[in-house]
Amino acid sequence: MTKLDGNERWKSKMLLTEHQEQYQDRHNKALTGRATTEELKMIRDLIMLPHMLTMSNKSLQEARRVPNLYKRYFEQFIQLVMDRISKELFTLRRELKNRNIKVFDDETADGIIYHRYVCRGYEDKFGIVREALRSEISVRLAKYASSIFNPESKESQEQR
Template sequence: MSKLDGNERWKSKMLLTEHQEQYESRNKKMPSGRITTEELTLIRDSIMLPHMLTMSSKSLQEVQRSTNLFKRFFEQMIQMIMDSITQDLNKIHRELRQRNIKIYDDEMSDGIIYHRYFCRGYEDRFGIVREVLRSEISVRMAKYARSVLVSAGMSDSKLN
């Protein structure tokens, strides 16, 4: 028991934000140079989301050229999906910058897309199979479409 425990004046301590951050960063264990699974997920998403934007952009152009009765609705929906993807991509890029991770395009061989990355002085290659990327993109596109429809007022029960 310290001398200050009985003193009511010390029950509510005020701490400036920068002092709190310094204290937490001093006690926080710094990650090693090796990459974590969470960071690998960020890298995968930073590779996948630009492909999704390209696909959405092509779909938007196709819809704009069509004479479909619901053309305006589809244009708005695709644009909302593209906005959501762009927001997520910006968050991922910000997170990668904070973690000091840089990703570079590399090559594609035997149906595997490789990207080099640098993480806290550690260099490696990240590879993803095209078929896995396609299936993940289709799942993710469905999630984005569902979130757009839910935000537009459709209930989840109507979407199933």
């Protein structure tokens, strides 16, 4: 972003057509090619969220099977977590589609989960260590749980 981007005076007729085209070409080139750090985090989340849904679903099935005094509340809690995960997964898929990024399942080798992705014509592999994925899942599930138990703290974090 240059100093002139936020200045409305430079949107007038003073700007020559070829200069505007050069600026737009430079801006468009920045949007092509390799994935940014933010987009790599989105790809990581796209890999992680289905695993979280599977784990939550297994916990839900176990909660339904085991007799417990608070069984109904456990089921409702797990269902709330699954709903939030599904909602985030939906918005993430839509955002990746808007950015022209496609992620494909690939392979698991030596404890590393690899996924192939295509980002605006650039093809690469994204690998994540299984233990790192597990720790990130536990942190994220704790975040979802705390946001359910303390909804006002989540709203105050979003406003910051």
